[in-house]
Amino acid sequence: MAYEFTKEDLKEIENIKAKYPEVMPATLPTLWVAQRRFGHVEPEVQRLVAATLGLPEAHVHGVANFYTQYYKVKKGKHVLDVCTCLSCQLCGGYDILHHLEDKLGIKAGETTEDGTFTLNQVECLGACGYAPMLQVTNDRYVNHLTKEKVDNLIEKLKNGEELEYEQIKMPQHKNI
Amino acid sequence: MSTVDWKNYQPVLLPDIKDLYKIDIYTKNGGYEALKSILTDKKKWDGPKAVIEEVKNANIRGRGGAGFNAGLKWSFMPPADGGPRYLACNGDESEPGTFKDRKIFEYNPHVFIEGALIAAYAMEVTTIYVYIRGEYKSYIDMMEKAISDAYKKGFIGKNIFKSDFSVDFYVHSGAGAYICGEETSMLESLEGKRGYPRVKPPFPAQKGLWGRPTTINNIETLAHVPNVINKGADWFKAIGAENHPGPILYGISGHVNNPGVYELPSGIPVLDLIEVAGGMKNGKKLKAVIPGGSSTPILRADQLDGISMDSDSLRTVGSMLGTAGMVIMDEDTDIVDVLWRIAHFYHHESCGQCTPCREGTGWLEKILLKIKNGEGEVRDLDLLLDLTTQMEGRTICALADAAAWPVRFTINRFRDEFEARCTKKSHAVA
Numbered sequence: 001m002a003y004e005f006t007k008e009d010l011k012e013i014e015n016i017k018a019k020y021p022e023v024m025p026a027t028l029p030t031l032w033v034a035q036r037r038f039g040h041v042e043p044e045v046q047r048l049v050a051a052t053l054g055l056p057e058a059h060v061h062g063v064a065n066f067y068t069q070y071y072k073v074k075k076g077k078h079v080l081d082v083c084t085c086l087s088c089q090l091c092g093g094y095d096i097l098h099h100l101e102d103k104l105g106i107k108a109g110e111t112t113e114d115g116t117f118t119l120n121q122v123e124c125l126g127a128c129g130y131a132p133m134l135q136v137t138n139d140r141y142v143n144h145l146t147k148e149k150v151d152n153l154i155e156k157l158k159n160g161e162e163l164e165y166e167q168i169k170m171p172q173h174k175n176i
Numbered sequence: 177m178s179t180v181d182w183k184n185y186q187p188v189l190l191p192d193i194k195d196l197y198k199i200d201i202y203t204k205n206g207g208y209e210a211l212k213s214i215l216t217d218k219k220k221w222d223g224p225k226a227v228i229e230e231v232k233n234a235n236i237r238g239r240g241g242a243g244f245n246a247g248l249k250w251s252f253m254p255p256a257d258g259g260p261r262y263l264a265c266n267g268d269e270s271e272p273g274t275f276k277d278r279k280i281f282e283y284n285p286h287v288f289i290e291g292a293l294i295a296a297y298a299m300e301v302t303t304i305y306v307y308i309r310g311e312y313k314s315y316i317d318m319m320e321k322a323i324s325d326a327y328k329k330g331f332i333g334k335n336i337f338k339s340d341f342s343v344d345f346y347v348h349s350g351a352g353a354y355i356c357g358e359e360t361s362m363l364e365s366l367e368g369k370r371g372y373p374r375v376k377p378p379f380p381a382q383k384g385l386w387g388r389p390t391t392i393n394n395i396e397t398l399a400h401v402p403n404v405i406n407k408g409a410d411w412f413k414a415i416g417a418e419n420h421p422g423p424i425l426y427g428i429s430g431h432v433n434n435p436g437v438y439e440l441p442s443g444i445p446v447l448d449l450i451e452v453a454g455g456m457k458n459g460k461k462l463k464a465v466i467p468g469g470s471s472t473p474i475l476r477a478d479q480l481d482g483i484s485m486d487s488d489s490l491r492t493v494g495s496m497l498g499t500a501g502m503v504i505m506d507e508d509t510d511i512v513d514v515l516w517r518i519a520h521f522y523h524h525e526s527c528g529q530c531t532p533c534r535e536g537t538g539w540l541e542k543i544l545l546k547i548k549n550g551e552g553e554v555r556d557l558d559l560l561l562d563l564t565t566q567m568e569g570r571t572i573c574a575l576a577d578a579a580a581w582p583v584r585f586t587i588n589r590f591r592d593e594f595e596a597r598c599t600k601k602s603h604a605v606a
């Protein structure tokens with residue numbers, strides 16, 4: 001399959017380039033545009049990014065490989081990144097991970113056969129006070145997880161529901 | 177003993193005002209007045225140097241972990257030469273236990289934007305970038321909106337408040353790499369490269385982004401600036417601990433009833449802070465505290481009497497304030513497991529440029545895994561301690577130190593638990 005950016009993508013990439021004095025800094029944001037468009041940045045997509053920016057393929061490849069959020073291989077439709085780092089570890093992050101492994105019938109790092117879910121174990125996502133938690137496909141955080149909440153989440157995602165941003169009040173705030 | 181009056185403290189950085197994230201609500205509550213004052217009140221502010229002096233006097237110690245006086249850092253920028261100069265705002269926030277800057281993005285993005293604009297004026301910066309970790313997609317969207325609103329109102333852009341000060345302000349998203357929080361790694365990432373930290377010197381103030389003078393500050397550090405300009409350095413210095421003054425966003429996580437981010441004065445006693453966060457969960461006993469992010473040395477419960485959250489007090493018991501991301505552990509916590517998980521984190525995040533860090537973090541994790549699984553020997557503990565001394569101070573950036581400290585101090589402070597785990601196997605065999 002030949003990958004191509006849409007006109008809107010190309011316009012967005014032009015806007016991105018305008019933020020910087022050189023082209024190279026547009027590498028990370030353009031990889032993001034590509035991943036949102038195609039769902040991954042496999043080598044073919046990396047080549048498209050390189051050609052679009054006029055940068056060496058080796059450079060784009062090196063950058064894509066350095067950063068964990070870029071999907072260098074195709075993932076499931078929904079990627080569940082479960083934090084098991086420090087505070088999540090203390091608050092049951094591994095229980096959540098194992099529950100998901102049992103529920104989905106896969107191990108961390110794997111994708112379900114039907115391609116719906118990829119399960120990962122990840123490092124600290126900066127939600128330590130709301131542990132245990134996970135992130136869905138580089139976007140929404142789902143906090144204060146229990147097994148029930150995880151089960152609900154899986155149902156929601158299977159039904160194609162959008163996830164809301166979970167606002168968590170500051171404990172000192174009453175008005176917000 | 178700390179005498180900090182925190183019980184009557186009202187948040188000023190993240191005050192309890194509904195919808196403060198909206199620019200109109202922010203301006204209604206005095207927002208952008210500090211920026212206006214420095215740009216238009218020439219009697220009060222005799223140019224950029226006067227702003228730097230005020231901020232320096234306030235002694236806002238960098239909230240990104242290293243605790244360096246912000247105004248002093250600004251004064252290291254060389255004189256302007258007409259070329260581009262940069263401010264890079266560090267919103268990478270990836271040190272385990274740390275989750276405070278996101279609260280600024282969410283509740284009061286404009287206080288940070290205003291602070292960054294004031295810093296830019298003071299250092300004669302031409303472009304500001306805010307680097308936000310890629311996982312914070314929701315906050316990146318919020319910041320894009322806030323910056324675009326500030327452009328529309330004329331607070332960012334050309335001739336702000338009709339002055340001759342002009343500046344641009346952009347969001348740059350990371351893509352998953354803890355190391356990009358290290359300031360020179362962040363510069364590489366902003367330049368569109370892999371986040372390999374740079375050898376210093378040259379320091380960013382001399383050669384930063386695209387070889388031009390650049391200053392890096394944490395989001396919270398900059399967010400304190402508008403209040404310092406409005407209320408004065410003396411006001412700021414009167415809050416909290418003498419040598420580490422001002423409000424702090426404490427991120428409290430782990431085994432407490434009400435974890436979360438709390439804005440309180442610096443210097444609050446550690447044990448009081450646990451009470452503020454609702455006390456210990458399930459009435460358990462406190463076992464240990466990591467005061468300021470995973471790299472700061474762990475403290476046993478019996479070390480905490482009279483110790484408060486400021487660098488001087490924490491130093492007396494051999495720890496640091498770091499990011500003030502405090503992790504609370506109860507009596508049931510398996511310290512060996514915890515240390516292995518921390519070691520795993522640093523191994524995963526080492527960029528691999530320096531041999532002591534690349535190899536050292538790998539060995540730390542490997543040996544700790546062995547011990548965790550009951551297959552370690554007591555001499556492995558000494559091997560671990562020896563490894564930490566071989567990693568420290570021998571690398572390009574401080575990640576190796578950040579990986580070494582927890583291992584050294586956790587083993588030293590909980591040696592009996594590690595030994596107990598190590599002898600398990602020999603008993604079983606014998």
Ligand SMILES: Cc1cc2nc3c(=O)[nH]c(=O)nc-3n(C[C@H](O)[C@H](O)[C@H](O)COP(=O)(O)O)c2cc1C
Binds near residue numbers: 243246359397
């Ligand atoms: C491995 C490593 C990771 C770091 N991560 C962060 C971070 O996520 N956020 C941050 O503000 N500072 C981080 N720092 C500290 C920065 O290098 C830098 O000191 C700080 O951003 C300066 O801002 P400040 O003086 O306002 O604190 C990190 C440092 C190291 C060595």
Ligand code: SF4
Binds near residue numbers: 373571
């Ligand atoms: S100390 Fe570690 S993380 Fe830092 S530059 Fe060296 S290898 Fe990379």
